[in-house]
Amino acid sequence: MPDPLITRLQALIISTLKLEGVRPEDIPENEPLIGSPRFGLDSIDALELVLTLEKEFGVKIGSSEESRRALASVNSLAAFIRSRQPGA
Amino acid sequence: MSATAAEFSAGIECCDCLTPFGDAAATAVALLAGRRALALTPVLGRDGGDPVPLALLGPMNEVVPPRWVDALRRFATAIPPGPWGAARTPVIVTSSNFGVGSLQAFMRDRDPRHLAHGTPYAAVNRLRAELGWGPHVHLFSHACVTAHLGLAHAGRLLHLGVAERVLVFSFDFVSPFVAGGFHSLKILNGAMPAPFTVRETGAIGLGDGAAFAVLARDAGPARLAAHAFHNEMFHFTGNQPDGAGFLVCPAAIAAAADGRRVWIKGHGTGTLEAGRLEAEAVHRQFPGSPLVSWKGSLGHTLGSCGLVELAIALAALRAGRIPGTVGGAAPSFSPAVALEPFSAAPFEGAVLCSNAFGGAHAALLLTTA
Numbered sequence: 142m143p144d145p146l147i148t149r150l151q152a153l154i155i156s157t158l159k160l161e162g163v164r165p166e167d168i169p170e171n172e173p174l175i176g177s178p179r180f181g182l183d184s185i186d187a188l189e190l191v192l193t194l195e196k197e198f199g200v201k202i203g204s205s206e207e208s209r210r211a212l213a214s215v216n217s218l219a220a221f222i223r224s225r226q227p228g229a
Numbered sequence: 230m231s232a233t234a235a236e237f238s239a240g241i242e243c244c245d246c247l248t249p250f251g252d253a254a255a256t257a258v259a260l261l262a263g264r265r266a267l268a269l270t271p272v273l274g275r276d277g278g279d280p281v282p283l284a285l286l287g288p289m290n291e292v293v294p295p296r297w298v299d300a301l302r303r304f305a306t307a308i309p310p311g312p313w314g315a316a317r318t319p320v321i322v323t324s325s326n327f328g329v330g331s332l333q334a335f336m337r338d339r340d341p342r343h344l345a346h347g348t349p350y351a352a353v354n355r356l357r358a359e360l361g362w363g364p365h366v367h368l369f370s371h372a373c374v375t376a377h378l379g380l381a382h383a384g385r386l387l388h389l390g391v392a393e394r395v396l397v398f399s400f401d402f403v404s405p406f407v408a409g410g411f412h413s414l415k416i417l418n419g420a421m422p423a424p425f426t427v428r429e430t431g432a433i434g435l436g437d438g439a440a441f442a443v444l445a446r447d448a449g450p451a452r453l454a455a456h457a458f459h460n461e462m463f464h465f466t467g468n469q470p471d472g473a474g475f476l477v478c479p480a481a482i483a484a485a486a487d488g489r490r491v492w493i494k495g496h497g498t499g500t501l502e503a504g505r506l507e508a509e510a511v512h513r514q515f516p517g518s519p520l521v522s523w524k525g526s527l528g529h530t531l532g533s534c535g536l537v538e539l540a541i542a543l544a545a546l547r548a549g550r551i552p553g554t555v556g557g558a559a560p561s562f563s564p565a566v567a568l569e570p571f572s573a574a575p576f577e578g579a580v581l582c583s584n585a586f587g588g589a590h591a592a593l594l595l596t597t598a
Binding site: 183184185188191192202203204205206207208 | 420466
């Protein structure tokens with residue numbers, strides 16, 4: 142059964158970055174999000190994602206290094222949110 | 230693109246700056262003492278937000294007229310008299326902010342008076358009226374290498390013979406809009422900047438700053454002997470990961486320096502990757518030359534940093550001692566990084582570097598004899 146947080150994050154990435162023609166299951170769970178040749182996400186996309194995540198989950202990302210680590214993949218993003226929000 | 234001494238060399242008749250410590254001489258004294266102007270301040274000013282390191286000349290509130298108007302009016306009394314803004318004595322205004330904070334204030338308050346300062350043209354027009362400048366005023370804006378471009382353009386006007394003296398004037402005052410933007414990028418966070426320092430998390434500070442230089446072709450003894458510019462054209466926020474972009478300007482200036490012994494004022498904002506790439510590039514092009522950054526004290530004055538830090542460098546040279554990297558700590562990214570002040574006596578010049586979003590790089594060679 143799919144992890145609901147992973148599914149929510151995949152949908153959030155699509156809506157935040159307005160990825161056309163992409164389904165949630167197309168967003169890989171274990172591949173790099175930023176710099177991905179498949180989606181072409183860059184540091185401005187990362188900025189938008191961070192702002193959305195902070196708003197959506199009420200978490201704070203403290204530095205660009207932390208942001209880079211959290212956004213390494215969908216799985217790392219989920220782990221970051223769970224570390225800040227154990228109930229997520 | 231890089232430029233050589235013959236194309237743009239110009240003498241500095243007069244140069245000064247304004248920071249939270251005061252003028253260039255007072256700022257150099259404070260930096261030599263290792264003092265920080267940065268203080269943790271709510272990122273959105275009166276609207277609150279996370280505390281971040283800002284070095285401000287006053288409360289960061291968007292008022293009418295903007296706070297920079299009165300500060301610059303007082304600062305401009307240090308500019309030597311002249312028919313500034315006349316055809317042969319033009320003014321070059323360099324900034325990356327101009328009055329952009331007023332635009333955000335308008336969006337928040339809907340007070341149309343903010344719009345009179347919200348664009349580069351409007352902001353400089355206000356300044357022109359305040360300071361009595363004529364119509365020959367050029368505006369330059371190219372992120373954090375802006376002041377370097379203004380100085381080089383002044384040299385070009387002097388060499389073309391279309392100007393006798395040029396006033397280069399720069400100002401960048403932090404606004405909640407700009408601080409909020411850098412905070413969103415997470416590089417302006419709750420930590421103080423520690424330029425060129427190996428640590429887990431990078432951080433920058435932002436600072437208010439203004440500066441001017443009067444340039445004339447044959448003035449001396451202080452001269453802007455060479456300028457270099459380069460744009461990586463790689464990505465609009467990221468640098469080439471191999472650091473090749475950081476090597477180009479130092480290499481061009483090293484060639485122009487022609488074996489002179491120099492010290493280096495780096496860009497050194499406190500971000501990790503750019504700090505490492507810059508420190509390594511400088512060490513490679515100028516082995517044995519000490520590298521410093523002053524942004525750990527003053528914060529990053531953005532488009533004005535090149536001119537603000539030039540004024541401080543000149544004041545430090547007059548004092549005979551060069552401030553070290555305030556806020557930095559061992560271990561550094563390169564053995565070239567000087568954490569403590571050092572004597573100016575062994576050196577025949579200085580290299581001043583600035584870097585910017587978009588992979589833009591600039592450097593200049595300052596000589597004093």
